[in-house]
Amino acid sequence: MAGPTIDALGQFSLTTGLGPLGRAGHFTNSNETMLASAVIIVGLFALGLRRHALVPGRLQSLVEILYEFVRNMCVDTIGEEGLRFFPLVFTIFSFILLGNLLGLFPYFFAFTSHIAVTLALSLFVFIFSTGVGFYTHGFRFFKFFVPAGVPVWLLPLLVPIEIISYLSRPVSLSVRLFANMTAGHVMWEVFAGFMLLLTASFGIYGAFASVVPLGLNVALAALELLVAGLQAYVFAILTCLYLHDAVHMH
Amino acid sequence: MDKGRDKAAFERRLKAAEDAAAAPRPESAQKSAGSAQRAIELAMRLGVEMVAAMVIAVVVGWGLDKLFHTSPWLMIIMVPVGMVAGLRNLLRAAGKK
Numbered sequence: 485m486a487g488p489t490i491d492a493l494g495q496f497s498l499t500t501g502l503g504p505l506g507r508a509g510h511f512t513n514s515n516e517t518m519l520a521s522a523v524i525i526v527g528l529f530a531l532g533l534r535r536h537a538l539v540p541g542r543l544q545s546l547v548e549i550l551y552e553f554v555r556n557m558c559v560d561t562i563g564e565e566g567l568r569f570f571p572l573v574f575t576i577f578s579f580i581l582l583g584n585l586l587g588l589f590p591y592f593f594a595f596t597s598h599i600a601v602t603l604a605l606s607l608f609v610f611i612f613s614t615g616v617g618f619y620t621h622g623f624r625f626f627k628f629f630v631p632a633g634v635p636v637w638l639l640p641l642l643v644p645i646e647i648i649s650y651l652s653r654p655v656s657l658s659v660r661l662f663a664n665m666t667a668g669h670v671m672w673e674v675f676a677g678f679m680l681l682l683t684a685s686f687g688i689y690g691a692f693a694s695v696v697p698l699g700l701n702v703a704l705a706a707l708e709l710l711v712a713g714l715q716a717y718v719f720a721i722l723t724c725l726y727l728h729d730a731v732h733m734h
Numbered sequence: 735m736d737k738g739r740d741k742a743a744f745e746r747r748l749k750a751a752e753d754a755a756a757a758p759r760p761e762s763a764q765k766s767a768g769s770a771q772r773a774i775e776l777a778m779r780l781g782v783e784m785v786a787a788m789v790i791a792v793v794v795g796w797g798l799d800k801l802f803h804t805s806p807w808l809m810i811i812m813v814p815v816g817m818v819a820g821l822r823n824l825l826r827a828a829g830k831k
Binding site: 645648649652656715721722 | 779787790791
């Protein structure tokens with residue numbers, strides 16, 4: 485029977501963006517959304533900070549709330565030295581947040597649903613925080629893998645565990661973001677496809693019955709909005725946590 | 735005259751706002767919101783933390799096996815190490831703050 489089918493993963497396929505120019509430069513639709521999110525965040529700040537009003541308007545408030553939120557996160561998690569890393573954390577947070585939120589809109593590509601993107605982001609964070617650790621502490625940073633106050637004969641067992649635990653950081657960081665975004669979009673697509681299937685199979689009754697998946701999708705939209713914000717927050721706060729470990733070694 | 739009344743109204747509102755700001759904040763509401771946020775954050779983290787350590791351990795074991803031609807022994811040794819590392823991740827994520 486040739487009818488509508490559920491193609492849940494088709495939405496993640498890469499095509500070219502920006503017309504013939506993009507095709508020549510291998511510019512994908514994923515890059516298009518990345519560019520859009522970068523432009524939006526820079527534009528938002530340029531517009532919001534155009535006038536330095538003492539009593540901020542809506543746009544300036546939004547910008548200030550974002551700034552304060554990330555600044556507090558940095559200071560609370562890393563400590564006063566955390567302000568040095570504020571630009572990095574803020575860039576990561578706003579980029580992922582905008583990427584997640586833009587991905588919720590039709591015709592926008594959710595670039596955080598590709599593990600290549602999230603793994604690149606988390607590997608950058610991982611390598612950077614390790615670099616910060618070695619820069620701040622030199623070779624004493626290796627002590628990070630030796631838990632304090634344990635008998636020497638346990639060390640051959642504990643050091644590999646600590647190293648594995650450390651190496652698992654970029655994996656958990658990237659997989660969490662990627663899996664959450666992908667799962668949400670797949671569920672949306674499945675329910676939407678189910679509506680088409682119902683209508684095609686049962687005609688008018690199916691069309692009435694497809695109110696149920698529609699309602700689920702509406703509820704899912706709210707959940708996805710929460711997940712989009714939360715995942716950006718979790719990514720940013722874990723970045724702070726790793727930088728804290730690198731700076732303070734506990 | 736109109737202006738004067740406006741000023742009086744403004745003073746009144748300013749007083750009210752100052753009183754509101756001076757009053758003790760509803761701490762408990764803020765606190766419970768904070769702990770709910772923390773709970774959701776943990777729920778998002780814990781599952782992946784455990785699996786990630788396991789995956790890394792198996793990959794490291796597999797790579798070392800390739801290097802030393804000892805397949806599959808190092809990988810088998812690394813599996814319990816990965817499990818413990820996953821638990822270590824859990825404890826670290828749950829215990830902090």
